[in-house]
Amino acid sequence: MKYNFNEIEAKWQKYWAENQTFKAENNSDKPKYYVLDMFPYPSGAGLHVGHPLGYIASDIYARYKRHQGFNVLHPQGYDSFGLPAEQYAIQTGQHPAITTKDNIATYRRQLDQIGFSFDWSREVRTSDPNYYKWTQWIFIQLFNSWYNNDSDKAEDIGELEKLFAIEGNANVNAVCDDDIKLFTAEEWNKLSTEEQQKILLQYRLTYLAETEVNWCPALGTVLANDEIVNGVSERGGHPVVRKKMTQWSMRISAYAERLLQGLEKIDWTDSLKESQRNWIGKSVGASVTFNVNKHIAKIEVFTTRPDTIFGVSFMTLAPEHDLVAQITTPEQQAEVEAYVEATAKRSERDRMADVKTITGVFTGAYAEHPFTKAPIPIWIGDYVLAGYGTGVVMSVPCGDERDYAFAKHFDLPIPNIFEGIDISEKAFSEKEKTIIANSDFLNGLNYKKATKRAIYELEQIGQGQGKTNYRLRDAVFSRQRYWGEPFPVYYVNGLPQMIATEYLPIELPEVEKYLPTETGEPPLGNATKWAWDIETNKVVDNEKINHTTVFPLELNTMPGWAGSSWYFNRYMDANNPDAIASKEALNYWQDVDLYIGGSEHATGHLLYSRFWQKFLFDKGVVPTDEYAKKLINQGMILGTSAFVYREEGTNTYLSLGLIKDKNVQPIHVKVKYVNASDELDIDGLKADEEFGEDYKDVEFILENGVYKVGRDVEKMSKSKYNVVNPDDIVADYGADSLRLYEMFLGPLEQYKPWNTAGISGVHSFLKKLWKLYVDENGLKVSDVTPTKDSLKTLHKTIKKVQDDIENFSFNTSVSTFMIAVNELTQQKCQSKAILEPLLVLISPYAPHIAEELWSLLGHNTSIATANFPEFNENHLVESSKNYPISFNGKMRFTMELPLDMSKDEIEKTVLANEKTQEQLGGRTPKKVIVVPGKIVNIVG
Secondary structure, eight states: OOOOHHHHHHHHHHHHHHHTTTOOOSSOSSOEEEEEEOOOOOOTTOOOTTTHHHHHHHHHHHHHHHHTTOEEEOOOOBOOOSHHHHHHHHHHOOOHHHHHHHHHHHHHHHHHHTTOOOOGGGOOBTTSHHHHHHHHHHHHHHHTEEEETTTTEEEEHHHHHHHHHHHOSTTOOEEOOTTOOOOOHHHHHHSOHHHHHHHHHTTBSEEEEEEEEEEETTTTEEEOGGGEETTEETTTOOBOEEEEEEEEEEOGGGGHHHHHHHGGGSBOOHHHHHHHHHHHOEEEEEEEEEEETTSSOEEEEEESOGGGGGGOOEEEEOTTOTHHHHHOOGGGHHHHHHHHHHHTTSOHHHHHHOOSOOOOEEEEEEEEOTTTOOEEEEEEOTTSOTTSTTSEEEEOTTTOHHHHHHHHHTTOOOOOTTTTOOTTOTTSOHHHHHHHHTTOTTTSTTHHHHHHHHHHHHHHTTSEEEEEEESOOOEEOOBOOSSSOBOSEEEETTEEEEOOGGGOOOOOOOOSOSSOOTTSOOGGGGOSSOEEETTTTEEEOGGGOOSSSEEEBOOOBOOTTTGGGSHHHHGGGTTOSSSSSOHHHHHHHOSBSEEEEOGGGTTTHHHHHHHHHHHHHHTTSSSOSOSBSBEEEOOOEEEEEEEEEEETTSSEEEOGGGOTTOOEEEEEEOGGGBOTTOBBOHHHHHTOTTTGGGGTTOEEEOBTTBOBOEEEEEEOOGGGTOOOOHHHHHHHHOHHHHHHHHHHTSOTTSOEEOOGGGHHHHHHHHHHHHHHHEETTEEOOBOOOOOHHHHHHHHHHHHHHHHHHHTTOHHHHHHHHHHHHHHHHHTTOOBHHHHHHHHHHHTTTSHHHHHHHHHHTTOOSOGGGSOOOOOOGGGGSOOEEEEEEEETTEEEEEEEEETTOOHHHHHHHHHHSHHHHHHHTTOOOSEEEEETTTEEEEEO
């Protein structure tokens, strides 16, 4: 029987689908185990061989836990809203829903052919109205909630309204906007409904506010920080500028401390935790208020070193700060405006990363030192960010490197940190006076005392107070695009109103164009049926808007991270029409036991989803406030790119060995036209449908009759033409070979290069495995009693594979399988007692061949239901020793003897052996040396 992997794999994939082999139950007597992958965005390019890496690892673990008797939930779905589909729609006019559906079909086919044990009955798509109905529902819950610092959780906004009506807001300890005005209950009750709604917007967990955003004119939308790379959009490489817009925002800052503390109880990678800690950026210090000379304005500064206040010699505002336009003098106005405009073209990340370039402009205005009353010049500089702290730096050049560099660059004074202090003051102790006089106060033992003293003095004069600050800013939640979740919001007199939840989902309308309108409104502004009738509770034509019973709907859509911030909960009960998931399902599954995905999502999806989970926990929707116990970041499979070399100024391409001392331009070519010897298929390249025309009149200069390409290891990308399609690998070698090879490349978390030539090794292993069970006559496995050697091979394999899987060391398991098969082949093992459990060990890695051989062994149920073999250490304990028997130091033969024999028994047994007698030839040995467990040496 031949190993026909294509037929075998198609057979078992069909079997799994028809029998729903991997369907999980929401109620089971088995212990639960929830394995989750970060769900993919279904791009038009489909999967390349780098994409399945994490999926294969999670699938191995999911299958392993099933073998251990767990009720395993291993779902899959699609993060199907996003810019690429919309950009394609803009270019072609094809509706994003159509391209998304086609792309999903391709992904599903590719995922299925790799043999993943997904429970497809729970598939979710974020662009499905039945799914985003609940994303809209969560948004409404956020809108109807506020954060109570006293109870340290989100609470219903209705309770806050009751508090205002009874006692005003003076005693309300809430996370809210900074410019909240105090009012009494009497004043609140006199306000109109509209005025009350405006105040409540300052407390809600999702709110409308004018915000500095990353605006991409080419894409016509706001981008999150993690959607920008080197100052341009990740998608398309378009310029991004900073711009103020009225946007929906999420008050994630309310959860900053809980997001920090939660990291202590989850088993995530240290590097990922550190990324989140740095992004949240907790700082303890003081808020200091500086008066601005000749203005009624005040500048609030947060500093972690209030004890350095006497070293302040200038202030630096972020160019976007609201006060810049207000305080800039007429003489400085042109220079300031030009600088602000230039800064708007740089992303926050670029500004944070650029620590060498020093730029800034003087506003012409001065602040007043809170203690000395000395004038302090106010500058603007792009190293200060509006989104961090208060957007102002209290610059102390003698205590901060960047402030020092700025002061030196612009020739600003650098005073001693305690200049201006009258140290004769009785308030200072003699020891403090000595430390101050020696300018060593910062590094002395009194640092903490000095900080407390500075805060106390600032509070006494009403110009400061102690404060804990976080770098984490509220998350902008609006996008000016079409292909995203519609907000369940309509507007009455410009104020947002929520659509009642029973009328959800509010589905995306049809639009003629996917670009912003001519008046600059988002694409939904092109919709002709996008208004809300409060009498019929339906979406109606825009022409019916009368601002009495029919009102305009929100034109923005939600960002890509909306649907991915809660999808793990939906998988628990994916088809529930009445809730995110039933209480029973949520309480059964609780949380994700193992989550595998990329570290690039550390400060995006992985932070936002933790925020939403904590909010839903506060509202009693979910049973846990952290949704994933353990998270592993898989590495990346890199592509090996190929280059041809065009001689500058010519249409001549030189082979690799001919480019020395030549001025050449390396150009990527498709790796499909390059063989394992790095030789280019010139005819194939010239016949390529996409790029063949570019090489039609090209002269290729050969070396030794062939054209050699250059090679480099890079990120696998369509733009580098180094993408390897898994379809080709599966067709040529099979899915099991692909799965084994991807694991064999190296440790899961590391980056590793792909080399298609290397897959032949694991494919040969699978053929050798096949031959262990069958020959040309069929199955050769029998019920013969296993040998000690075979039992030893099996049980050391069980131990190693179990340890490897538990430690996610999948690459070493593949090596272990190869060793085991080699040993069993040498032992001519045909024992079912050995070969049957071996299949269970291999099945998580190579499930198709395992299923086929399992079936041939007579089983009529899937190997997925088989118990994982139990390790028995007794089979690894040696009971005998193969002693080398030497004569005068030369080994002549070996004897297998029990390890528990005494020296005398060993000597008698060896001397009685006929081979010994033959060697002695009737002579009596002078001496017999016995080292138990090692050697026997007969001295003649």
